[in-house]
Amino acid sequence: MSVVDVSDQESWFHKNQQRIAPWLFLAPGLLFFMVYVIIPVFQSFNLSLYEWDGLGAAEYVGFRNYEDLYWEWVDRDAFYTSLKNNLIWLLLYLAAIPAGLFIALFLNQTVWGIRLYKSLFFFPFVISQVVVGLVFTWFYDPTFGLLNEFLSLFGLGPLNVLGDERFVTYGIIFAGLWPQTAYCMILYLTGLNAVDPEQIEAGRLDGAKGFRMLWHIILPQLRPATFIAFVVTIIGALRSFDLISIMTQGGPFGSSRVLAYYMFEVALSEYGFRMGYGAAIAVVLFLIMLCFIAYFLWSMYREERGH
């Protein structure tokens, strides 16, 4: 009897193999992803309605955490500063895209040794942001930093970029633009490789050159590269944490905080373990990101339908 059973099972499996197989292949990856990524997103949403110090019992407080955030916004307090800085990050970080395109155009030649130049220009992206942060902290140092050495040539300075509330966020963004530009550059270099030479020739015959050629013939063909550059730059801007943590720890007087850093500070640093409040900040950051995620997915969806 048991022999028959097994062969029955096998033939059932065999018949339905193509329906079952994808789920078997998906199972381990999906399980991991659910447990560590998808479910925690919902847990954070839930947690943002509680007050919890990470150890004792959590107390349900409804939307009070969000009310507190609202009052911080009204009072131009930490939450306001963080949100404002996030916006500055988002806008200025986009400069990495044209800057990357510019360097890519500069390097898109075939002279001797150009491959090595391209790799070396890409260098900053491979280095950890922790090291980038350290490098730029010294670059801005008021006593010996290269920036002030440079300024003093013109009789200017000294300028304490990271110690001045007016400049600090811009200083950190500038440091972040260094690796991000390198990333965009490599995207465009790869894209430029695939530009159709016949269209360029046709454009030349029509008398297009320089900027007109770039705008009307090259850029449309670089659209996939631009899209990815846009995606990674937006994500990078909203994820900014490492540089702030290394360069200023949110200072001076919390003026360089962004939501990502402020959340960490509230939930896990010496200012106390306010997990629920931190979760509420994270939810706000998530909702901002969600606008972009929805847009990316929508673009991908259209692409999929197109096929």
Place this chain on the structure above:
Amino acid sequence: MFPKPIEKQPRAAQITYQAMLPLALLLWLGPLLAVALFSVKPAADFTNANYWGMPSSFEGAFNYGQVFFNSDMPRYLLNSFMITIPTVIGAVALSCMTGFALGIYKFKSNLWIFFMFVAGNFVPFQILMVPVRDLTLQLGLYNTKTGLVLFHIAFQTGFCTLFMRNFIRALPFELIEAARVEGISEWRIFWYVVLPLMKPAIAALSVLIFTFIWNDYFWAVVLTQGAESQPVTAGITSFNAQFRAAYQLMSAGSIVAALPPVAMFFLMQKHFIAGLTLGAVK
């Protein structure tokens, strides 16, 4: 080719270009070269405010020796390797399977599951922070390398699935159909037909994930604490606290910490770039 090849332009333009290349590079890597210069200087240069002049003596061997033999740095480096390598293997293995499932089979929820992986890959870390830290604590894995590895594998699976699925989509589907007609089981199709064709994608993802994980700082801070489990990105801050104001040692330490992904990039450049463009730009 755009811009116009420099060889076809006047001699003067060519010379200008050739001269500008190294200058631009010097400017671009300036801050990094400064750190490299710092790392071979003697401590006396900093007390004498000789920051940017030639080193009064070449102390590279001594400084790097200090980093390797007189600090926790080797421990941190080892931790980084012990976190990074299992993560690469785990994430690539899982995503080969998920990518295969989503790239080959047609079923109703296919696109939704795919989009879930993509969306999850983009969420801010902070929204995962408290629950993941809590889960890691409950599993008894807080402040262990395993705890960090498990999370990294799970999170990177999102990006890797995106990459693998698109790569498999571009493979000739007739190959799989032919195998099915022969009556080969799905598992064998995966193992003997598709997997060998995925080698370039596996290589690209491996170098990319290696760099991402090596450079991770946030999760290292959230999930680990001491020298016994912290990777080098988190370790460097305690290293710097230990050698406060010893700029030559901090520089040497930073360079050592940054080197492995740089080496990886130079060795596997082609794969690395293929990975970065998410396979969308050829």
